[in-house]
Amino acid sequence: MASDIEIARAAKMRPITEIGAKLDIPPEALESYGSTKAKVKSSFIAGLNGRPDGKLILVTAINPTSAGEGKTTTTVGLGDGLNRIGKRAAMCLREPSLGPCxxxxxxxxxxxxxxxxxxxDINLHFTGDFHAITSAHNLLSALIDNHIYWGNTLEIDVRRVTWRRVMDMNDRSLREIVSSLGGVANGFPREAGFDITVASEIMAILCLATDLADLQERxxxxxxxxxxxxxxxxxRDLEADGAMTVLLKEAMQPNLVQTLENNPAFIHGGPFANIAHGCNSVIATRTALKLADYVVTEAGFGADLGAEKFFDIKCRKAGLSPAAAVIVATIRALKMNGGVGKDELGEENVEALKKGCANLGRHIENVKQFGVPVVVAINHFVTDTDAEVEAIKAYAAEQGVEAVLCQHWAKGSEGTEELARKVVELVEHDSAQFAPLYEDDMPLFAKIQTVARRIYRADDVAADKSVRDQLHKWEADGFGHLPVCMAKTQYSFSTDPNLRGAPTGHMVPVREVRLSAGAGFIVVICGEIMTMPGLPKVPSANHIRLDADGQIEGLF
Incomplete structure (x- = not known):
């Protein structure tokens, strides 16, 4: 079979105006970036208020492994599958970051x-949203240091500047820096640092804001x-909010593209789920819900991170009520959770698979806690055997849910037709009773403990007195109602990335807490997780190049 990039290049894309027409978006409501991608204008979106909402379907997954799970692929396959069976469906995805690319x-x-x-285009620059977010973020950084340089009338304590700079790249050498070196003309030296753009509070703000006025307020x-x-x-004290909003004016408008089967997909915003809230923008999701009967969206990494934050942060803040959830699993990944090495995943091993299914079972239990009906999507690989497929189906049945074999990678929408019909059945016959995991008025540390105990199955949370005191101070300052955004490794329910399966009896160490007052949540940094990732020993960048015909190679 052809590679992903070969399949993508062979796609018969339709003009973006035709894709918009499938959702009754008129050509004049689209701001085109070439012929195959566009932004949906804010003026058109504002006119959608009052329309009924479609059904919102979340696609999440088991904990990621190097064997692969395919959450985004399944989201696209399900959206195509719903259109194939005659439903008016759209997809809502996040924009990729250059760091992982x-x-x-x-x-x-x-x-x-x-x-x-x-x-x-989607993987490299796209419509420039991430560059706008990076620029708006670093404009604020520049204004802070400039204010200090010109007399510091706000009396900023240079030892207590919490705002860091960002860039959309993995660069461990910038995690901790000293800025303003070089003498009097360059300002006052201080310790600072960089995060990756997808960890920026401005990324979270853009993804949670409902319109430009709300954006500027945040x-x-x-x-x-x-x-x-x-x-x-x-x-606001620095009078920075107006200029930052100007930089983000175009970025606030959702991006419309298409699938290989020419179905509409909104791709907008891209916060990571291991260090941010991991969901596409509220404005894109709400727009899609007004235009389609079914909206399929994904949340980053496993359900312990992405789905929990989708439910407890995005849905809580935006007033969304999901109708169903799909948990993606692969036989390869579950066997790895069961102790099989990566080089042996192609061999049938039903016993290891059954052992690894504990990870899937934990995610099923967790999603059910939110009152949302669940179906399991088995993302098919050619090495999967019939015995292994039946073992997953039997395990899922024991958990009270159905597992459906999906072959969208090889067959497109034909391979997800059964999953699409099951999702429709769930939505129509198994009414969701969605509720977040904790109430707004619960103390902040109790919220952290609730997530750690009920989602991660930890015994407790370990936090220094300084962390607890900081949480108490924020409660006294009026921020106690905010949800918590857990930043931890995506590879395990614990904070140890090597602890696979469904561990219990572990502790969740909280290293630091950060207040994102504009986004409206408290970031809780656990274990060794970094808000500025580093590159691996052999990064993908080493293999990305242009061929003799000017075509990009190595981007997959």
């Missing part, structure tokens, strides 16, 4: 015959640091 995983636009296109609420008396200083 040039780092470990390569591109993030699906795979096989379940992709969104134009694939190279940007103004950003806390950049503190005075000596520990009182907070905001971006």
């Amino acid at each position: 040039f780092g470990m995983k390569g591109g993030a636009a699906g795979g096989g015959h379940a992709q969104v296109v134009p694939m190279e 940007l103004g609420n950003i806390i950049i640091g503190y005075r000596r008396d520990r009182s907070a200083i905001t971006a």
